[in-house]
Amino acid sequence: MTMDVMEKAPVSDAAALKETEAIYERVRRIIPRSEWEIHAPYIAAINRLKAERKAVILAHNYQTPEIFHGVADLTGDSLELAREAAKTDAGIIVVCGVHFMAETAKLLSPEKLVLIPDPEAGCSLASYITADDVRNLRRKYPGVPVVTYVNTTAEVKAESDICCTSANAVQVVESLDSDRVIFLPDEFLGSYVALQTRKQVILWKGRCEVHEKFAVPDLRAYRGQFEELVILAHPECPPDVLSEADYVGSTAQMIKEVARRKPGRVLMATECSMSDNVAVEMPQIKYVRPSDFFCPHMKKITLPKILNSLRSMKHVVELEPSVAEGAQRAVRRMMDLKLPSTR
Ligand code: 13P
Ligand code: SF4
Numbered sequence: 650m651t652m653d654v655m656e657k658a659p660v661s662d663a664a665a666l667k668e669t670e671a672i673y674e675r676v677r678r679i680i681p682r683s684e685w686e687i688h689a690p691y692i693a694a695i696n697r698l699k700a701e702r703k704a705v706i707l708a709h710n711y712q713t714p715e716i717f718h719g720v721a722d723l724t725g726d727s728l729e730l731a732r733e734a735a736k737t738d739a740g741i742i743v744v745c746g747v748h749f750m751a752e753t754a755k756l757l758s759p760e761k762l763v764l765i766p767d768p769e770a771g772c773s774l775a776s777y778i779t780a781d782d783v784r785n786l787r788r789k790y791p792g793v794p795v796v797t798y799v800n801t802t803a804e805v806k807a808e809s810d811i812c813c814t815s816a817n818a819v820q821v822v823e824s825l826d827s828d829r830v831i832f833l834p835d836e837f838l839g840s841y842v843a844l845q846t847r848k849q850v851i852l853w854k855g856r857c858e859v860h861e862k863f864a865v866p867d868l869r870a871y872r873g874q875f876e877e878l879v880i881l882a883h884p885e886c887p888p889d890v891l892s893e894a895d896y897v898g899s900t901a902q903m904i905k906e907v908a909r910r911k912p913g914r915v916l917m918a919t920e921c922s923m924s925d926n927v928a929v930e931m932p933q934i935k936y937v938r939p940s941d942f943f944c945p946h947m948k949k950i951t952l953p954k955i956l957n958s959l960r961s962m963k964h965v966v967e968l969e970p971s972v973a974e975g976a977q978r979a980v981r982r983m984m985d986l987k988l989p990s991t992r
Contacts, residue, residue, distance in 0.1 A: 691952035709746035726901035777855030807975030816899035860885035
């Protein structure tokens with residue numbers, strides 16, 4: 650952490666605790682009081698400064714509960730964050746998520762100031778593929794359309810025909826007028842899509858370092874321990890994990906499914922903060938939270954860095970105009986399909 654990030658929040662502890670009382674009431678089952686005393690001055694300062702600057706804070710479902718419930722105005726999966734970025738009237742958008750999410754917000758709101766509290770918040774999937782790789786694939790498979798998961802850099806998107814998210818990948822592939830598609834870069838999401846389409850899907854060997862670690866023997870051991878357990882999985886998990894799951898969907902689709910099924914006990918095979926955030930909304934459900942499934946990139950975003958971002962208007966997300974144009978086209982083509990919201 651840099652020195653400016655470590656600066657103290659400009660709100661006294663007592664005032665901050667008072668100002669954040671109502672938020673704490675909601676999250677008290679998840680965040681111990683001793684931890685809240687550390688978060689509260691930052692939350693109060695961020696919420697004051699956000700109002701002053703007329704900024705809006707977007708947070709992905711994997712952000713920690715003090716960010717997700719404490720300072721975010723809009724939350725969701727990648728698809729919803731992209732939609733919200735396009736819809737908001739605010740001139741400043743702070744994206745609490747990884748870099749590709751901030752880039753997507755900028756692509757859809759080029760006139761707005763888009764900030765990311767830590768520009769180093771990357772994504773293991775995004776780093777699996779480069780724009781050169783896509784150009785080579787196009788040479789190898791001339792005329793075959795390229796569908797690119799949003800978990801990629803703007804340079805990779807710019808070389809693609811259309812983007813997709815985990816919520817709409819099948820519909821995006823189905824929307825194309827071709828018997829074959831190249832699906833990049835997530836091998837597991839791609840093979841999950843291939844099971845649901847008659848088109849031939851050409852895959853790439855990208856993986857998410859968090860989801861690839863889920864394993865069937867562990868899930869079965871939990872099932873043995875808890876008879877009534879319902880397992881939901883993100884499509885970035887390995888294929889046998891997806892077959893073992895009772896439901897597969899994007900982060901927002903999983904949340905919706907929990908609300909619909911109201912299971913006695915649930916395990917969400919995805920990044921670990923999601924269960925904490927859902928538990929705040931649905932405390933009557935019991936959550937099985939396997940440890941060790943934490944995204945180090947998402948966790949680079951912290952309250953002190955969000956405060957610093959709003960104070961110093963850093964770090965501005967900028968895109969090369971030539972890259973932005975191509976990437977925008979691919980993201981807009983997905984948005985123009987007007988597929989149902991995941992909210
Ligand atoms: P969602 O689009 O489902 O929120 O997933 C984003 C992500 O990074 C999953 O690892
Ligand atoms: Fe990327 Fe995986 Fe982290 Fe999602 S959980 S941001 S895919 S590394």
